[in-house]
Amino acid sequence: MTAQVLSASLPRARPRERRKRRIRGSSIAVLAFLSMCALFMALPLYVIVVTSFKTMPQIAEGEIFSLPRPWTVEPWDKAWNALCTGLECNGIKSGFVNSLKILAPSLVLSLGLSSVTGYALALWNVRWAGTFLFVLFMCAFVPFQIIMIPLILIVSGIGVYGTYWAVAVVHMILSMPLLTLIFRNFYKDIPAELMAAAMMDSGSFWRIFVEIILPMSGNILIVVLILMITSVWNDYLIGLTFAGFSAQPMTVILANSLITSRGEVIYNVDMAAALLTAIPPLVVYFGLGKFFVHGITAGAIKG
Amino acid sequence: MRMSRISPQLALTPALAVTLVAFAGSILWTIYMSFTNSRRFPSYAIDRESWSRQYSRLFDDGAWSTSLKNLIVLGVGSALAIVFGFVLAAMIDRERRGQGFFRTVFLYPLAVSLIVTGLAWRWMMNPGLGIENFLHEIGFPHASFNWLAEPDTAMYGIILASIWQSTGFYMALMLAGLKSINPEIWSAARLDGVGVFKFYIEIVVPMMRYTFLTCAILLSLGVVKAYDIVVAMTNGGPGQSTWTPAYFAINAYSIRSNIGFASAAATIMLLITLVVFLPLVLATAWRLRARERA
Numbered sequence: 189m190t191a192q193v194l195s196a197s198l199p200r201a202r203p204r205e206r207r208k209r210r211i212r213g214s215s216i217a218v219l220a221f222l223s224m225c226a227l228f229m230a231l232p233l234y235v236i237v238v239t240s241f242k243t244m245p246q247i248a249e250g251e252i253f254s255l256p257r258p259w260t261v262e263p264w265d266k267a268w269n270a271l272c273t274g275l276e277c278n279g280i281k282s283g284f285v286n287s288l289k290i291l292a293p294s295l296v297l298s299l300g301l302s303s304v305t306g307y308a309l310a311l312w313n314v315r316w317a318g319t320f321l322f323v324l325f326m327c328a329f330v331p332f333q334i335i336m337i338p339l340i341l342i343v344s345g346i347g348v349y350g351t352y353w354a355v356a357v358v359h360m361i362l363s364m365p366l367l368t369l370i371f372r373n374f375y376k377d378i379p380a381e382l383m384a385a386a387m388m389d390s391g392s393f394w395r396i397f398v399e400i401i402l403p404m405s406g407n408i409l410i411v412v413l414i415l416m417i418t419s420v421w422n423d424y425l426i427g428l429t430f431a432g433f434s435a436q437p438m439t440v441i442l443a444n445s446l447i448t449s450r451g452e453v454i455y456n457v458d459m460a461a462a463l464l465t466a467i468p469p470l471v472v473y474f475g476l477g478k479f480f481v482h483g484i485t486a487g488a489i490k491g
Numbered sequence: 492m493r494m495s496r497i498s499p500q501l502a503l504t505p506a507l508a509v510t511l512v513a514f515a516g517s518i519l520w521t522i523y524m525s526f527t528n529s530r531r532f533p534s535y536a537i538d539r540e541s542w543s544r545q546y547s548r549l550f551d552d553g554a555w556s557t558s559l560k561n562l563i564v565l566g567v568g569s570a571l572a573i574v575f576g577f578v579l580a581a582m583i584d585r586e587r588r589g590q591g592f593f594r595t596v597f598l599y600p601l602a603v604s605l606i607v608t609g610l611a612w613r614w615m616m617n618p619g620l621g622i623e624n625f626l627h628e629i630g631f632p633h634a635s636f637n638w639l640a641e642p643d644t645a646m647y648g649i650i651l652a653s654i655w656q657s658t659g660f661y662m663a664l665m666l667a668g669l670k671s672i673n674p675e676i677w678s679a680a681r682l683d684g685v686g687v688f689k690f691y692i693e694i695v696v697p698m699m700r701y702t703f704l705t706c707a708i709l710l711s712l713g714v715v716k717a718y719d720i721v722v723a724m725t726n727g728g729p730g731q732s733t734w735t736p737a738y739f740a741i742n743a744y745s746i747r748s749n750i751g752f753a754s755a756a757a758t759i760m761l762l763i764t765l766v767v768f769l770p771l772v773l774a775t776a777w778r779l780r781a782r783e784r785a
Contacts, residue, residue, distance in 0.1 A: 218586045225579060226596040232611035250624045305506040312499035327514045329768055331716050333740040333757040337750055338517035361513045364506060393498030422604035424719050439606045446610055447726050462607040473602035477595055485663055
């Protein structure tokens, strides 16, 4: 399956040894080309950062790539405390809090459900495990729109529409197939002798999970955690369709402010608000990039 | 030992319930509703005389044909990201100085919400204040980069942002694929005096055909789901020129408040996904059989 194929391709030590050699012309050309590409890739982030520190008069001059002169943090203050969405100007800080309140239960629910499911499917003899894995593999590809309306009807029927829990549960549902496949692929490599010994020792499904399997799962938990943090924080569509008005995450508030705003556009405040939204996942990315790469290649089927 | 057989089944119940209700059940529910006249609220009576009414309305709708056309345009255009991803991966893999740095820079767009980066792209395509103005000032007075304002070019703006966002992802997949190629092949090719370009095109690319196939399928599925990028770049405009099926389905539900109509659009999305998905299943089966025979 793709998930296996992809997770088999994690960073590995390469046998080809690295010889010291002098820089050749072709190397310089390649490095120059790569640097040009890196500049192009970094351009949008650079533009957001410099614009968020500029004053509006300087922005009106139209030099998009110039550095701020003078530097000002006023746009950041305004974005945090007084960004306008529609008629209200309460800043993006409420969205930040909402995003955190969505993130925490989403992480607990999805990691809990998919790690236990992956463990049961990988290490316990369940007769229909193969069929179920195949169905999960299919579910991982299903477009959100095909299940969206029934989910909204169910969530409204229970009476939790527009709460943090509704958004978190939908995140759990949508991430379950992929995360279960990732956990299952990790746990299936646990040696059979170890499981046999554990079975002799206690034999209890839950005790083996808590006492033996979980302590071994550090790496995969970090990978999945990072995958989930970035995807929940960056999510727009689920927040838009399940959060109602009171539980809107940061991305939804940001989009409302950017897209529905009328009249004069205050670019520097918009950029600061966008950057505030992007900072948490960027910190995770630049801090723990290795695990992030691991996660998106293992979770490639999420697309 | 009886316990040990019941506990795993018990532990799988929540996942099974999610699969049956939230996936299988909801898909069938949506398909069923696409044959009803549900508007703001679902109604469950199938109109026997014109059960396919929502579908004929859908295919008569100009915005839907635009959406389907854009789906193909976006798919073909974004495919460049796979090509760029392969070129970058091959370069990074060969020239190993700065590998970590380049990988970090090429991949960061994936860690940021498209709502954020879409704003940056819209800002750079702003005619008065963005790159167009910059080009005019450095001596290209006729340069035009105001793509998003014109219905004819707005899709190209979205494609550019989409390539920018996903190239790093395909690069990461390609790097993983390149690392699994036996290093002896490199030495053998060097001994035979095969040129670098010929080596990559005639030896490496065929060896990585499964990686390319995976990338192509992931790209197609991503295009079918393309929603955030449309909202962030153009919000469907100018007019309806940049609608995609994913955007159409959400719009039919939230703006037109028509559940039956939205369900029909979602059902067609599912069909498109199946068409893309089928080759993956076949290829996987083919590959497994090839491996067993070997």
